[in-house]
Amino acid sequence: MVYYGALSKGCQRCRQRKIKCDQRRPGCLKCEKAKTPCPGFRNLNDVMFRDESLRIIKRVRKTYDDNAPLEQRAPLIVHNAVPTVQLQSNGSDGATTADSPRVPRVLPLPIIEMAANFFFAKYTCDEPPLSSDFFSWLAKMYNQNQPNYAFRAVIEATGMAGISNVNYAPEIASKAKERYVEALAATKQALNNPHESVSDATLVTVINLGIFEFITFEDWDLYHSWSAHLDGATALLQLRGQEQFNHERGEQLFAQFRSQLLYACLQQDLAPPQALRELHQDFRGSIRGKPRMTVKPGQMIDISYRLLDLRAAIKNGDMTDHDAILDVAIQMDNDLKSWRASLPPVWAYATVDAHDIPAGSYFGGKQHVYSSPYIAQVWNNWRTQRILVNRIIFDHQPPYDTASRSQEYFLLSLIQELSVEICISAPNFLGKPRSTTLIWPLLVVAQEPLNLYNERSWATEVLRHIGSVMGVRRASLLADDISRTIIRPKYHTVHNFRNL
Template sequence: MVFYGAISKGCERCRKRKIRCDQRKPSCFKCEKLGTQCPGYRKLDQIVFRDETKRITRKIHQSEQSFSTLTPDTLPNYSRLPASSELTFGSTSFEWSLPPLDIYYPLSHSVDELGANFFFAKYTSNEAPFSGEYYDWLIQSYYSDCRVLRTAIEAVGMAGIANVSHTPHILSKSKIQYCKALNAMKRALDDPIDAISDTTFMAVILLGQFETVNFETWDRYEYWAAHVHGAMVLLELRGKEQFTRQRGGLLFVLIRSQILIACLHQHVCVPPALVRMTYSFQTSAIRREWQHRNFASPGSICGISFRIVNLMAAVKNGNVTDSVVIREIALQLDSDLMAWKAVVSQNWRYYTIDTSEATSGVEYFEGKRHVYPNLWVVEIWNSWRTLRILVNQIILQNEARTDGGNITAPSIIHQLSTDICISASSLKNTPRIVSLIRPLYAVALQEFNTSSLRCFAAEQLRWIGAEMGIRQASLLADTVFESILESTRNSAFRPRNLAIPLIPFF
């Protein structure tokens, strides 16, 4: 079955009159207003997808030799670039050598454009700070001759379509496009100017996103990490000059969280190169402008996140073993997070209101919703909440056994988790819902949370997977439900850690 794009979901009468239909059931408002019986709605799955088996069979035969060489055997290798050894994440050396992908063969060229449309509709948004010049640049770059970025956008979008519509042949096409993007990336890296360009850097980020969208099993993690490592190499090569431009600062923000997650998962400290680049960014005119426009906070929550990552690495590697020392450091980190909140701008404040019932398909947790000034602020608050959850986990894991148990940390975790779930309604049906994946996963894995709270978080992950075409979210939802089930059977069961790939927002 072939996907033929979006069509009208309205009733027959509204379609003939070419007017907007509110699709209310059992009768739409327009028909109800006319006092006529609403003819009802079409079964879209019978219209959007058409059986073109014969045509595809012919296409496969024609394309077999053309695409037989499109395998990931020959991939971009960053070892040729003059990067510092400080960029290595732990003992594993990440190079661009991915395993063979299961490739079927492509459909017609129009699917490429469908993939791009899906990408821009589902994974981008023309809202601050990723609006204006940045948003226009991304679209213009797609329509330009920049092959590496164009093919990467199409690969990600087609993978998303395949996941939403459950169409293996489109998924096959996305993998072929992914291979094309890898080959184009190799050519871009051969040119010293193209290698450090914004379009090449963005394409590297997108290759990582392809892995998260197509996150079929936990084995895919290392392939995502390989792209993140490549981005870290390019980040240092791009130097301070990237922070003289608004776009350069935004691309840096996109990849920084990815690098931190890679460090967290591999139990290594933040690379010195990232620390240097962050200092350059924090002292740049771009960030001062962002602070003036209320895009950046007076204090740096990023610096606190670096310290959290370093502490967790030191504990995991046995460099710090004294539970009293660990707990004191964690308490200080929690205090610093609260201090950040205390000085945050009034323009970033939010408030909570009661909501009687769900509307427009949006479910409100505990009948409440937050009102934020914009979606960017929602993401920042959820990052802050997730960091505090991590810190309070460390506090609980290292509490003195003679204290009779810590009652503060569990209540803090529960309240932070509740706020994350309430915030979900603010992001629902927007591209920025993908920023909730890791916060929701953190909530769902907390054994101190109620089952209703954990299940709500898991259901939101499942919704993101189904509606946004992100397999990672679906896999995490399954992992969470398995965790909840196993924890009821075995008190010693411990689920996977929180170090999962984050999908950047473009």
Template structure:
């Protein structure tokens, strides 16, 4: 069984012409322009993984027959000969668990600051140890993703078995005072959070995801200041922090004191200063600002004080942009040569790194949320009301447009997962034009199909199926769609 990677979804005529197909149904636009019947689309489920056993066996026989007789008559029994059979019992060249691990490392792990080669090596070494807590966790994640791509119930069942084994290992670890604060235990919890994101089927699973995220928050608190003495401690904190903030926003609760304290320890740590010197971290963190945004959204109280606080936060976000060093800036270029389906408005952004690109999108999401709060809290009696409303609408649409333009920068890299939440915000925002929201929905579907993330497809479906009278912003409807929005990053 051979995995062929990403395969064109386009119609046969577009594939032969080697042009981008818009995949429109019942027929694509290019066929329509040629005034020819569109031949339709392939079933990717049947060709993504192909059983090549028969072809490989025939090739092996041919090579064997071409060998000199002196080598054929050897009395040594070659293991490969036992595989050459017209009836093969094990079509996979390696155990499915190992195949899943390979999928995980190729799709979800990247080597780019702040996640160094040491981080990758640690995960790989941990996986290589039989009985290690991260071994079953990594396999559970990989199996869940493969089952999504192949629609394979047996693989999905196997992923749940490995998931349950991981939970057993986690329970055993947290009962041990030393293991409870180890990097491996926290990473295992982060991986089961990722599993719930990938495997997410129905809204009932939301509570499992939320419970794992809250468990990770407890571990962060137990680990104390010492966790930031190493680079890995900072890396693990960065992985789980966005998930904690998402729960606060969805459940309309203030940022927990434990996260505020942990965040302060991180901001004042040596590793954070080191990342700033290496231009991995921005000169000023926007996460303290995000804490304030979430706290205001949690109260849903109006009044002059709240309006002034929102304006102050808006100014803080503008100051963050103004205070960036030149190597944090991006350039806007013509999208010529880029994949047509990834482009929005024919323009693309060029960022110094994908980590910086993600930071910019996080900033854009915050600006969208703040301006949604402005629209929600401004009253006509306030001086300058009309101007502030018009400005807020313009900023929301500009930030959403920039998110769409940033998409080609991520390509098909592992960092494409970081686009799930920004694209969902764009698709959900009712102030955006229909073509922009459609672009965001299509990109979500692409991420879901190419990365095995069911969550992305569910979010796209939730937009299409959303009632016309349902709230159309993340601030107004944080609890309407209880789906894990922020991916593993």
């Protein structure tokens, strides 16, 4: 999906009259004063973005055509990545909501076919840190009916789950769960085979079982389901040994899994498990890992481990001395600043005025220009870690005096500045598979009470958008939880999601 310009969030009557609408629900104040029934509001998600998934789908189809043996199951015939559905309107202008009564959907393609299309369009890509070869391998595996039945099943389950989340389709969600159960059974069978249990196909299947749990997340009490798949993937990685890091695919599978696990640790303020640290050391000593140690900029992963360790130690009461905590946090912040100083010119980005798009379409009327989407993603990881580190420094400042007040103001300004940078970067990701990498940075911005209402509300609404467009229920759940904690000031200029 690609952004198609800023659109009015006003009711139908105010839009037709071209007057400002206060957007009060269920009816606006202008209509009430005019003693006219308010016609309601349209769903901007239906008109704000265009689907650009066809390019990726064509790539999948090409891989099928090039690699599928004729004797195997017929290749997937791709028409469109996102199903056309009919939803009940709750207003005269056709607006829909998640609370609309359930009605039958019109599904023009077989649901299994749509599910695979949706998965490849929304949840994987051929850009760094992955590769076009990795993408082609996934597509080829999906096209093979045997021996990769478990992988096929989890791809289809995940795709159906995403479609059901986007379209509020419980009947598709039910089919997704049925397919997920089949994928679990097939995976257990593969794990009982000594050869298949350590294969790339089995590992990527377990990783995608975790993705299914991630996008279908309904309740924090069910968090253990997702973490169980992460534990299973950790055990598989250990079983595969250091040899897995001698080829590119093994490295990419490890990096994909590591991102999931570190995100889980962040959510729960947990230290990274020892097994992950050992795997990381194995990777460093591997054929592919050793050259990484000399590449500039260096990886931030070591700082990530240290940050998670510090947060866990503070939460558990293992570290209580303010001076000791400050020493560790300040050293981490210095290392993060050194990382930035080591960047080659290609990593530089520009912040420019958004002159060529409708006014207010980007946060603060600004946009970032990066040399690649991957570089934009890494920058946001760096910003997020600096926010978390400097918040720890802020919380453990010595008692008030002139110097500490000055330092506190500096830290407050830095955290807000980094948060604004994350907000400005958001449109570079939206509607693309990489948009899920925004969830962690946006979560940190939205939850940070030192941030202004503008930044927090913006980040919350972008999370909600990711949930509704990408079919990631966890993003929507986070947005709902955070929105209940943000208090809108009585007098404040507010950016809202119409300005994306």
